[in-house]
Amino acid sequence: MAPCFTVRRSILLAGTVAGILLAAPAFAQQPPASASPPAAAPAAPLPPGSPLIGRPEGNPAAAKLAPIAPPPLPAAPDKLPAAKLKLPPGFNIEVYASGIANTRSLRVGDKGTVFVGTRLGNKVTAIVKKDGKTEIKTIAEGLYRPNGLAFHKGTLYIAELSRISKIDNVEANLDKPPKPTVIYTDLPKDEAHGWKFIAVGPDEKLYLEVGQPGNNVLHSPAHGQIRRINLDGSGAEVVARGVRHSVGFDWNPVNKQLYFSDNSRDWLSEDTPQDELNRVTKVGQHFGAPYCYQGNLLDPEFGWGHSCREFEAPIMLTGPHSAGLGMRFNTSKMFPAKYKNAIFLARHGSWNRTTKFGGDVIAIFLNKDGTVKLSEPFITGFLDNNNYIGRPVDVEFMADGSMLLSDDWNGAIYRVSYGKPRVAGR
Amino acid sequence: MPIISFTRRIVAAGILFVAATQPMLGETFAQRVAPCLACHGENGDSPHPVVPSLGGQPAPYLLIQLYLFRENQRASTYKKGDEMVEIMSEMTKGFTDDDLRTFSEFLSKQPPPPLPPLPTDPARMQAGRTLITQHRCNSCHNLDLTGRESVPHIANQREDFLIKTMREYRDNVRHGYDGMMASVLAPVTDAQIADLAYYIARFQ
Numbered sequence: 001m002a003p004c005f006t007v008r009r010s011i012l013l014a015g016t017v018a019g020i021l022l023a024a025p026a027f028a029q030q031p032p033a034s035a036s037p038p039a040a041a042p043a044a045p046l047p048p049g050s051p052l053i054g055r056p057e058g059n060p061a062a063a064k065l066a067p068i069a070p071p072p073l074p075a076a077p078d079k080l081p082a083a084k085l086k087l088p089p090g091f092n093i094e095v096y097a098s099g100i101a102n103t104r105s106l107r108v109g110d111k112g113t114v115f116v117g118t119r120l121g122n123k124v125t126a127i128v129k130k131d132g133k134t135e136i137k138t139i140a141e142g143l144y145r146p147n148g149l150a151f152h153k154g155t156l157y158i159a160e161l162s163r164i165s166k167i168d169n170v171e172a173n174l175d176k177p178p179k180p181t182v183i184y185t186d187l188p189k190d191e192a193h194g195w196k197f198i199a200v201g202p203d204e205k206l207y208l209e210v211g212q213p214g215n216n217v218l219h220s221p222a223h224g225q226i227r228r229i230n231l232d233g234s235g236a237e238v239v240a241r242g243v244r245h246s247v248g249f250d251w252n253p254v255n256k257q258l259y260f261s262d263n264s265r266d267w268l269s270e271d272t273p274q275d276e277l278n279r280v281t282k283v284g285q286h287f288g289a290p291y292c293y294q295g296n297l298l299d300p301e302f303g304w305g306h307s308c309r310e311f312e313a314p315i316m317l318t319g320p321h322s323a324g325l326g327m328r329f330n331t332s333k334m335f336p337a338k339y340k341n342a343i344f345l346a347r348h349g350s351w352n353r354t355t356k357f358g359g360d361v362i363a364i365f366l367n368k369d370g371t372v373k374l375s376e377p378f379i380t381g382f383l384d385n386n387n388y389i390g391r392p393v394d395v396e397f398m399a400d401g402s403m404l405l406s407d408d409w410n411g412a413i414y415r416v417s418y419g420k421p422r423v424a425g426r
Numbered sequence: 427m428p429i430i431s432f433t434r435r436i437v438a439a440g441i442l443f444v445a446a447t448q449p450m451l452g453e454t455f456a457q458r459v460a461p462c463l464a465c466h467g468e469n470g471d472s473p474h475p476v477v478p479s480l481g482g483q484p485a486p487y488l489l490i491q492l493y494l495f496r497e498n499q500r501a502s503t504y505k506k507g508d509e510m511v512e513i514m515s516e517m518t519k520g521f522t523d524d525d526l527r528t529f530s531e532f533l534s535k536q537p538p539p540p541l542p543p544l545p546t547d548p549a550r551m552q553a554g555r556t557l558i559t560q561h562r563c564n565s566c567h568n569l570d571l572t573g574r575e576s577v578p579h580i581a582n583q584r585e586d587f588l589i590k591t592m593r594e595y596r597d598n599v600r601h602g603y604d605g606m607m608a609s610v611l612a613p614v615t616d617a618q619i620a621d622l623a624y625y626i627a628r629f630q
Contacts, residue, residue, distance in 0.1 A: 051606065055565065066566050069576035069603060071486065072493035073523045120603055122499050142498075144601075191598070191605020214609070 051192070051215050054267035054301075061354055062267075068351045070391065072120070074099045074411025081389040082414060085381040090336070093379065096404060096415040097127045097134055103406040103413055105197065105326065106396035107151040111171045114396075114404065115139075115156055116413070117149045119195045124149065124158055126174050127413070139170065139177040147247075148196035150206060152231070157206060159196035162187040164208065164233070183233035188213065188222055193245040197326075202256050206231055209260075211245035216265045216290050218302060224289060226260060226280075240280050242311055244289035247325040248394065253341055255370050257281060261324035261345060262314075264293045266352040273297050275324050276314035277345070279370060285312045316372040321350035322358030326394030326406070334401025335418050339363060344378060346392035346405060359383040361392055361405060379405065379416070459532060461517070470536030476510065478587045482538025482572065482579040488530035490576055490603045496521050499601060538572070539582045546628050554625020557618055561610060571629055576603065581629040588623035 056062050077098045085093050097114070105117035114127040123141040127134060140146070140158060148159030156170040158180055164187075165180035167173070184206075188194070193211025201207050205228040212224040226240040226249065239258065249260035258280040264273040273293035288295070288311035290302045295313030298306060318324040327345040342363050349359030359382040364375040382390040391409040398404060402417040462480075466472050470481015480488065494500045496518040501511045521529070558564055563580075567573050571581035580588065594600035596611035596619070614622070 051609075055562070063565065066577075067604070067606070069486075069490070072490045072603070073526065122497065189598075191608045194605065 051266060054216055054265070056267070065352055065354070068388070070102060070120070070409045072101060074101050074103075075409075080410055080412050081381065081384075084384070084389065085379055085414070087379055087416065090418055092417050092419075093414050094417075096413045097136065098410070098412040100125050100127075100136060100413070101411045102408045103411050104147050104393050104408055105149045106394045106404050106406050106413065107149045107156070108396055108398050108404070109151050109156070109171045110154060112399060113171050113174065114398075114413070115149050115151060115170075116406065117147050117158070119145055119147045119408070122146070124156075126170075128174065137174050139174060140167070140180050143180075145195045148198040148208065150198045150200050152200040152204075152206075155231075157183075157198055157200070159198040159208060161191070161194045161196070162189045164196075164198065164206070164229075166231075183231075184229055184236075186236065188220070190214075190223070195247075197247045197249065199249060200231070201228065201258065202251055203228075204231065205229060205235075207239065207249065207258070209243060209246045209249070211243070212289060215267065216299065216301065218290065226258070237283070239283050240278070240285055240287060242287040242289045242291070243278075244293075248327040248345070250328045250343070252279075252366070252370060253329050253331050257370060259315075259327070259329075259343065261318065261327050262287065262289070263323055264321075265290065265299070266321065268293075268297075268300070270353050270355075271320045274317035274320050275322050277316040277318055277324065277327075277343070277364065277372070278312065279315050286310070287312050287314075315370075316364060316375065318345065318347065318362075319357055321353045323348035323350060324358070325392075326396075328395050328397060330397065330403075332397050332401035332403070335403075338365075341366065344395045344403065346395050348391050348393060348408075349383065349388055356383055356386050356388070359388055359391060361395060382407075455528070455532070459529065462529070462533065466533075467536075467539075470533075471539040472584055472587075476584070476586050476590055478591075479539040479583055480533045481536035483534055484573050484575055484577070484579065485530045485534035486575045487573065487578045488533050489526055492518055492521070492526045492530055494601075494603065496526065501600065538579055539584075541582055541630060542627060544585075544628055547624075550621055550624045551628065553621040554623075557614075557622050558625065561614065563610075563622075566606075571626060580626050582627060585623045585627035588626055589619055592619045592622065 051067055077095065080095055080098060082093055082095050087093055100116055102118045102120040103116050104119050107115045109115065116125040122143050123138045124143065124146050126137045126139045128137065143160050145161040146158050150157040154169050156167045158165050163182055164184040165182045167177055167180050170177060187210060190213035192214045196208055198206060198208045207226060207228045209226050210223050212219050224241060224243055225238050226243055226246060227236055227238045229236045243262055244265065245263045246260045249258055251258055260278050262276040262278055264275050276294060278287050290299055291306045292298050292303060292308040292311050294317055296308050298308060324345045324347045327343050330339050330342050330344055342365050344361055344363055346361050347358035350357045360377055361379040362375050363378040365373045367373045382388060382392060388409055390407040393406045393408045396404045402415050405414045405416065465474055465477050466480045470479055472479040495514040498515050564571060566577045567580055573579040591600065592611055595602060595607035596614060598608050602608060
């Protein structure tokens with residue numbers, strides 16, 4: 001039996017001196033017991049990055065809640081929940097691609113290539129549909145949390161945890177892509193809220209978000225913001241402050257203003273604060289975090305000495321802990337006129353709530369002045385009996401006007417179209 | 427002992443293991459899992475320095491780790507991985523998704539490691555207990571430190587492995603599946619890690 005020892009024996013036979021596994025590295029040695037100073041009082045604050053900051057002690061319901069890690073392996077095609085998803089009449093949803101672990105940000109290239117970022121994997125993937133066949137290609141790997149993607153004039157921009165790189169003319173080189181060229185590294189390395197969303201704005205600058213490094217923290221001026229840089233990485237400028245963690249933004253095609261989703265803090269209560277949809281009307285505006293959330297709720301710890309009137313209020317509250325992530329304005333010609341210039345927001349769904357909330361895509365309709373008129377559910381059904389059977393992350397429109405939606409729980413991408421279903425019997 | 431030769435030997439051993447874990451014609455699951463047990467312990471309790479006990483680990487946690495090894499994601503890209511990681515990456519190289527699921531299910535059913543017969547110093551136990559409360563380890567790892575879902579069982583894990591792992595998480599040398607442990611351990615000193623490991627290894 002025991003091949004460990006067989007191997008050791010063969011190694012010994014080969015002339016090696018000691019049993020390999022008996023050689024313990026130096027760190028196995030214990031420091032003397034007296035080396036530790038007496039531990040500090042139990043009430044000492046949690047480390048800044050901890051998601052447990054603010055959690056009530058001794059509450060059994062709260063003790064059950066923690067961030068939910070998705071399975072590492074993508075779901076098999078026959079296990080995907082597409083058939084359980086509900087949309088308004090006339091819309092169809094189908095699986096566009098599956099088997100890509102932890103699908104996050106989506107971008108569509110000029111030639112129709114779909115690029116997929118990931119938070120838990122180390123690759124950027126390209127999906128090419130040709131003659132009815134789907135090809136899935138890895139175009140960059142060995143990356144660290146390559147969550148953010150942007151596509152602009154043939155170039156793919158990739159945002160890892162703490163650097164941004166690009167691949168020029170990417171769609172012409174999908175089979176032998178060059179290594180990404182790093183353009184920007186002036187970023188903190190925090191894990192908490194360190195993964196990025198990026199996009200190129202109408203001003204031809206690359207926008208990126210630097211989240212607050214923890215649930216609820218006073219942080220350095222380099223955190224908690226959306227900033228923009230030139231496409232070569234130069235000229236960094238802060239566009240919005242008081243951003244806790246935005247994983248989705250886009251520009252209103254009518255007024256060209258930047259709209260962004262923001263995740264509010266955890267552990268304040270089951271129902272507050274709600275997450276936010278914000279609008280930047282002036283460069284440098286402050287959106288409240290960590291002093292004020294949802295426009296009217298001062299943080300019990302950091303809000304003292306402040307008033308919510310000091311900060312820009314959200315234009316919409318998007319639900320408690322609902323985790324609104326990817327969002328796009330719809331300029332599609334395929335969807336009915338009602339949805340023209342509406343925002344589609346993918347809500348990943350709550351973890352910090354006993355009864356889960358979100359896990360859907362909502363459509364948000366705006367007034368002429370760019371404020372929110374109303375919102376309604378667009379895709380539901382990812383929540384089943386208080387369990388996720390999928391979690392929406394990002395939405396993106398294709399040239400034909402159909403919408404793609406990524407689901408990082410299942411490692412899949414769905415396509416939403418309007419009109420006569422292409423698949424019989426649906 | 428020179429570290430290079432240690433590394434070389436262990437990598438050589440790894441390559442031999444690979445031969446043992448890759449599916450071969452007619453090979454049974456028992457034969458394929460034997461090399462795992464040889465180092466990680468026949469009964470979920472590792473007898474080897476710095477090799478973790480796997481008994482009682484939740485299957486989702488094992489699946490994540492096996493996946494990270496197969497995908498070469500366990501070691502930081504900023505720093506070369508250690509030889510143990512190299513061995514595990516080699517061993518899981520040819521694994522299919524179903525292999526990963528089968529191995530994690532099987533290993534998770536091994537009994538959790540027993541309380542080791544180690545001397546206990548009440549002062550260090552108290553120091554460890556205080557640190558556990560302070561850093562809310564038992565929030566995710568459960569009050570009895572047995573873990574759940576993607577969070578590992580740490581009670582009675584090998585002390586040397588706990589020290590190594592906590593240091594690596596803190597220094598972001600070992601990449602977690604998410605960044606949670608790097609964040610939580612960021613402010614924890616070596617001496618505090620030693621006390622935490624001392625307590626967790628002897629947890630009753």
